[in-house]
Amino acid sequence: MFILFGTRDRAVETDNGQFHCPNCNVKKEYGKKYVQDWFTLFFIPIFPISGKKNDHIECKECQSIYHLDVIDYKPALNDEEMESEYQKALKNILCLMILADKKVEDEEINIVSDIYNKLTNNKKFTKNQIEKNLASVKKSTKNVKEYLKEIKPYLNAGHRELVVKAMYYVASSDGHLDANESKLLIKTATVLDMTPAHVKGVLTELDQSKIN
Ligand SMILES: [Zn+2]
Numbered sequence: 036m037f038i039l040f041g042t043r044d045r046a047v048e049t050d051n052g053q054f055h056c057p058n059c060n061v062k063k064e065y066g067k068k069y070v071q072d073w074f075t076l077f078f079i080p081i082f083p084i085s086g087k088k089n090d091h092i093e094c095k096e097c098q099s100i101y102h103l104d105v106i107d108y109k110p111a112l113n114d115e116e117m118e119s120e121y122q123k124a125l126k127n128i129l130c131l132m133i134l135a136d137k138k139v140e141d142e143e144i145n146i147v148s149d150i151y152n153k154l155t156n157n158k159k160f161t162k163n164q165i166e167k168n169l170a171s172v173k174k175s176t177k178n179v180k181e182y183l184k185e186i187k188p189y190l191n192a193g194h195r196e197l198v199v200k201a202m203y204y205v206a207s208s209d210g211h212l213d214a215n216e217s218k219l220l221i222k223t224a225t226v227l228d229m230t231p232a233h234v235k236g237v238l239t240e241l242d243q244s245k246i247n
Pocket of ligand 1: 057096
């Protein structure tokens with residue numbers, strides 16, 4: 036008698052649930068699976084001949100296969116959410132800059148209020164709100180990278196330049212940049228993937244035009 040044997044990949048589901056499928060772009064069912072090679076006899080899997088490998092997530096709708104991280108994937112923010120994330124991030128990093136030289140000056144608060152207003156089409160960031168925001172930034176252990184994390188992917192080159200310019204204004208409001216202020220300025224630019232040459236260009240342009 037003729038015996039037909041071979042091997043075959045089998046995907047085994049170990050878990051399932053709902054996720055935002057990047058391909059379907061809506062909530063769908065997923066299966067969490069691993070792959071294993073099986074020995075087959077007449078095409079029927081008899082026993083596994085490899086370890087469990089290639090853990091992955093498969094969309095039950097479109098069959099797209101993803102890395103396990105896809106479970107944490109969040110759909111793109113809509114305009115309104117983006118706007119509010121941007122404003123939140125801006126408030127926090129401007130406050131970080133106020134605190135960079137360890138002293139809070141009225142001049143800095145006025146400049147932050149003014150710059151925020153300009154960068155957000157007339158949204159208010161009052162002295163009172165700034166003082167509250169300063170207190171929460173002081174308490175928090177978040178750094179500029181963490182404050183910009185959510186919004187960063189949505190910032191275009193123009194936005195990024197504006198953010199760096201705004202940080203520079205606040206830092207130099209008392210007439211000079213101290214070491215911590217420069218450090219924070221460079222860190223901000225680095226987080227935004229701007230090269231030192233780019234930053235230098237932006238700031239040179241700023242010094243020449245003495246912004247209005
Ligand atoms: Zn899908």
